[in-house]
Amino acid sequence: MRTVILRRGLVALFAAAVSFGAITQAQAETLRIGYQKYGTLVLLKAKGTLEKRLAAQGVQVQWTEFPGGPQLLEGLNVGSIDFGVTGETPPVFAQAAGADLLYVAYEPPAPHSEAILVPKGSAIQSVKDLKGKKVALNKGSNVHYLLVRALEDAGLKYTDIQPVFLPPADARAAFERGSVDAWVIWDPYQAAAEQQLQARTLRDGQGIVDNHQFYLATKPYAQQHPEVISALVDEVRAVGEWSKANPQEVTDQVAPLLGLPADITLTSVKRQGYGAQFLTPEVVAAQQKIADTFKTLKLIPKPLSIKDVIWTPPAKVATAP
Numbered sequence: 324m325r326t327v328i329l330r331r332g333l334v335a336l337f338a339a340a341v342s343f344g345a346i347t348q349a350q351a352e353t354l355r356i357g358y359q360k361y362g363t364l365v366l367l368k369a370k371g372t373l374e375k376r377l378a379a380q381g382v383q384v385q386w387t388e389f390p391g392g393p394q395l396l397e398g399l400n401v402g403s404i405d406f407g408v409t410g411e412t413p414p415v416f417a418q419a420a421g422a423d424l425l426y427v428a429y430e431p432p433a434p435h436s437e438a439i440l441v442p443k444g445s446a447i448q449s450v451k452d453l454k455g456k457k458v459a460l461n462k463g464s465n466v467h468y469l470l471v472r473a474l475e476d477a478g479l480k481y482t483d484i485q486p487v488f489l490p491p492a493d494a495r496a497a498f499e500r501g502s503v504d505a506w507v508i509w510d511p512y513q514a515a516a517e518q519q520l521q522a523r524t525l526r527d528g529q530g531i532v533d534n535h536q537f538y539l540a541t542k543p544y545a546q547q548h549p550e551v552i553s554a555l556v557d558e559v560r561a562v563g564e565w566s567k568a569n570p571q572e573v574t575d576q577v578a579p580l581l582g583l584p585a586d587i588t589l590t591s592v593k594r595q596g597y598g599a600q601f602l603t604p605e606v607v608a609a610q611q612k613i614a615d616t617f618k619t620l621k622l623i624p625k626p627l628s629i630k631d632v633i634w635t636p637p638a639k640v641a642t643a644p
Contacts, residue, residue: 354551355385357395357407360581361511361591362536363430363563363599364408369576373558382551390490393417393463396539399424405544406555410437410465410509411535415614418632419623423542425634428556429606430536430563433596434528437466437509439473440498443521447504450477450526453484456504459497462488465534466507468613471620472531481620498522509534510591511583518587533609538599545634553636556599563597602633 354377358364367373374384389395392409393416399407400422417424439458441447447456450473460466471481487494487503491512498506498516505525508516516522528534538556545552566573570592578588607629614627 352381353383353385354406354548354555355387355404356555357387357389357398357404359389359391359395359408361509362408362595363559363566363597365577365580366566366573367559367562369580370562372562373555376554376558377551380551380554390492391461391464393461394490396422396424399539399541402541406538406540406552408536408538411533411537411610411613412465412468412617413463414537414539415610415617415627416463416623418614418627418629419617419625424539425542425545425632426537426602426607426610426629427540427545427552427634428538428559428599428601431596431598431600432533432535433594434530434532434534436513436528436591436594436596437469437532437534438507438513438527439470439525440506440508440513440516440522441504441525442498442501443523445504445523447525450474451479453477453505453525454479455483455485457485457487457502458505458507459487459489459494459503460507461490461494462486464509466509467622468616469528469532469534470507471616473526476531510594511581511587514587514590514594515583518584518590534596535606535609536596537610540634542632549637552634556601556636560599563599566592566595567597601636607633 356364358368368386377384387404389398392413395407395409396413396417398404400417414424414426447453458470460470474481474483489497491508494506495512495516497503499520540552570589573592574585574589578585581588611629614629617623618626
């Protein structure tokens with residue numbers, strides 16, 4: 324009897340091991356990408372070139388849309404996706420929360436692609452006028468740092484305003500109702516508000532922030548599949564260079580995907596940065612400044628070292644243009 328039970332136990336254990344191996348293999352053969360309603364990954368998804376390239380490696384691609392950078396990084400943190408793109412601020416909050424992530428690449432600066440907006444009839448004429456006002460923003464998103472820097476540049480403190488943390492759709496509704504005095508937002512929501520609501524730009528990122536877009540991956544995936552990550556960055560770079568040279572074609576392709584009029588989409592497309600690169604010491608230093616600023620403001624609980632979470636590409640692609 325004991326022998327029968329032992330055999331059954333071994334069979335069950337073997338079956339479980341096979342099942343686990345199958346799951347692990349399935350995960351290895353699927354690259355799960357998180358994207359937002361804007362940016363180069365939207366174009367890459369539409370083109371389908373990544374799927375074709377990775378098919379040769381036996382890797383399938385799965386896409387998941389997120390409403391903002393913080394939500395996307397939460398997806399990375401809990402393991403529901405392997406790779407994604409966000410603005411410069413979300414990774415800082417994610418690292419502070421203990422997320423096991425690596426910076427993989429970045430896009431060139433796009434300072435005009437985020438801004439502090441006020442209603443067209445607002446009496447607010449400068450950032451200084453925001454003192455004591457309600458300002459809507461997506462907490463932990465790229466515009467969080469824009470707001471901090473804009474206030475600092477105007478001689479105000481972050482505590483001088485009343486932040487109202489809302490995701491883009493809710494923030495726009497509050498902005499339209501007049502429930503908030505200003506809205507800090509990125510494209511294409513920014514361009515839509517400018518053209519549909521005649522919202523006025525109080526200050527964009529020019530001269531105070533770079534507004535880099537960062538590509539990030541979970542540390543386990545990047546370390547275990549460097550060839551997939553390298554191919555992905557290469558495809559992102561190629562699509563970005565094509566997009567930079569063909570803004571109207573990009574608009575025609577993306578506008579239906581975004582559900583936005585062509586003129587709004589074209590404005591967003593032209594303000595974006597294109598040409599993904601692996602991180603440089605200068606970009607790491609700029610990101611470190613953001614982390615240090617947020618620690619000083621007690622927006623994150625501890626100091627961070629950005630250089631400790633930078634992915635090192637394989638030598639053969641590290642110097643790719």
